[in-house]
Amino acid sequence: MEVRKTVRIPVHYRTTKSKIDRLDRLTARLTYCISLINGLVTANTKLDRPTLRKLVKESDVVEKAKLSSGFVDQCIDKVLWAWKSYRALHKEWEYRYNRALDRLESARDDEEKMRAETGLRKLEKKEPRTPRFEEKTSCRLDCRTGTIQRGENTFRLWMHVSTLVKGETMDVPMNPSYYHLKQLEGAMISDFEIIRKNGRYYAHVSTTRFVDDRITSSYGGVDQGLNRTLAIVLLPPTGDGVPREELMYDEKRNLLDKYDAIIASLQQAGKTRKLKQLRGKRNNVSVYRDWLLANKAAEYTAGYTIAIGNTRFRQAQYRGNGMPALRKRIGKWSYGRQRIFIAHKRAERGLSTMLVDERNTSNTCRCGSRLVARKYLDGASWLLCHSxxxxxxxxxxxxxNIALRCRDDRLKVRMNAAENRTSA
Ligand SMILES: [Zn+2]
Structure with missing residues (x-):
């Protein structure tokens, strides 16, 4: 299994001013080149490397940008990536827009018509824009133009990168933490980006690590909740036996509430300086807690193939559904990030994680009946089965239920694979 990770390492604070100046000039020129190439692409351009390379060759981009062919190629890749993701987003938007049009046409009364029109107007405002590079933009640099190298003296890590002067390179010292170094250990570095944030430079290094796949024949499911962060059920390895169950809580909620209260009072008092200092801190706390919980979940589920319920619940909480308090809480919750973190922590252990549709998993009893009632009691939600x-x-x-779905999906895949083998 391939585990990819991006490690964000700051450039050392003792880097000389002349090197920083050169980094400034290099990154500015890359941004310029990217925006020039972006200007060549239109809605009908075929999105692949040969086409873009040809477009660039026929234009005056190289002349204007005065960059080596390696850098230009990397800029092309950045523009390609941006346009590809734009087109994918736009396609999804078009689909939703057409569906909204259909709804408008088939509206049976005034109320339905009004609702469809509102939906349409909302979508119109949300049309994805073509890629624009108005701010400083980076591109991925690979071995043609730069590498990340280990050092033996004071500086443990260096960024070796080509400069704007032909044939001249420079070495910029990095300031990695123990954690950063550990992440790089035994990993393959494919490329890196030079990012400037809050007046400081960072190298975003993408690493690839190969982990041996662990064979598992037991299944489990994870449900993400609002009150209890994670509910985990592991099915017994052999058909009979009792499932293992675990509820994982996270004190993040209280911590974040505390931060929110501080931020709110600072906003009221108009203390912008203090607010600036707090900016990002809340998010850091949140991300760190999510990692901790993901690690805990990965440890608990080691040896099992698990599935996490995939939901569009958060998106489904549209405005005006009369539950502002609930929406506010969900808005701050990081379901997607938590899922990615858990999958990641498990991948590092060679375990795969599936996403399954969680429709009906919360309203189906273990006996298979959906004649159930939900009741909120003593801080937990209960399911009363009428059957x-x-x-x-x-x-x-x-x-x-998610664990069952995981097992069934996996068995289906295995059966199909076996059939293919016998028929081949
Ligand atoms: Zn039942």
């Missing part, structure tokens, strides 16, 4: 009469913890029950 078999059982009273189940709603979060754990959802995780159990």
């Amino acid at each position: 078999c009469g059982s009273k189940l913890d709603a979060d754990l029950n959802a995780a159990y």
